[in-house]
Amino acid sequence: MDNRLQLFLIFGTLFTFIIIIRMIQKRNLNIKYITIWMMSGLFLLILALFPQIAVVMAHFAGIEVASNGVFLAMIVFLYMICFSYAVALSHNSEQLKTIVQEVAILKKSIRDLEERNK
Numbered sequence: 001m002d003n004r005l006q007l008f009l010i011f012g013t014l015f016t017f018i019i020i021i022r023m024i025q026k027r028n029l030n031i032k033y034i035t036i037w038m039m040s041g042l043f044l045l046i047l048a049l050f051p052q053i054a055v056v057m058a059h060f061a062g063i064e065v066a067s068n069g070v071f072l073a074m075i076v077f078l079y080m081i082c083f084s085y086a087v088a089l090s091h092n093s094e095q096l097k098t099i100v101q102e103v104a105i106l107k108k109s110i111r112d113l114e115e116r117n118k
Contacts, residue, residue, distance in 0.1 A: 009048035016041050036084075040077060 020037055023029040047054050047070070058069030 006048055006051065010045065013041055013045040013048060036081070 017038070020029065020034065020041070024031065024034060051066075054066040054070055058064070058066040061069060061072075063069040063072065
């Protein structure tokens with residue numbers, strides 16, 4: 001790997017870590033989602049520092065070119081992120097439905113009490 005590309009990847013990863021930390025401080029990003037982003041950033045930093053790891057991993061997986069292995073890993077990672085967000089969205093949708101139903105019941109109870117007090 002070219003030294004300039006390696007430096008670019010290292011600085012890019014460190015910049016990403018800084019952005020994630022700033023988002024945590026400003027409370028723009030929930031702590032429970034940070035772990036996966038920090039772990040992936042750490043993995044990319046290790047690959048940038050030691051590019052031979054990608055070659056060994058690709059060879060172990062039966063992939064001829066290391067960059068194809070990295071692309072495959074990133075596609076799998078993004079797929080897992082999408083699945084994780086779909087599960088969270090489904091859970092939030094159910095919670096929202098329950099909250100809306102409870103608010104409707106409370107509003108009806110308030111209206112009934114107001115009518116009874118008139």
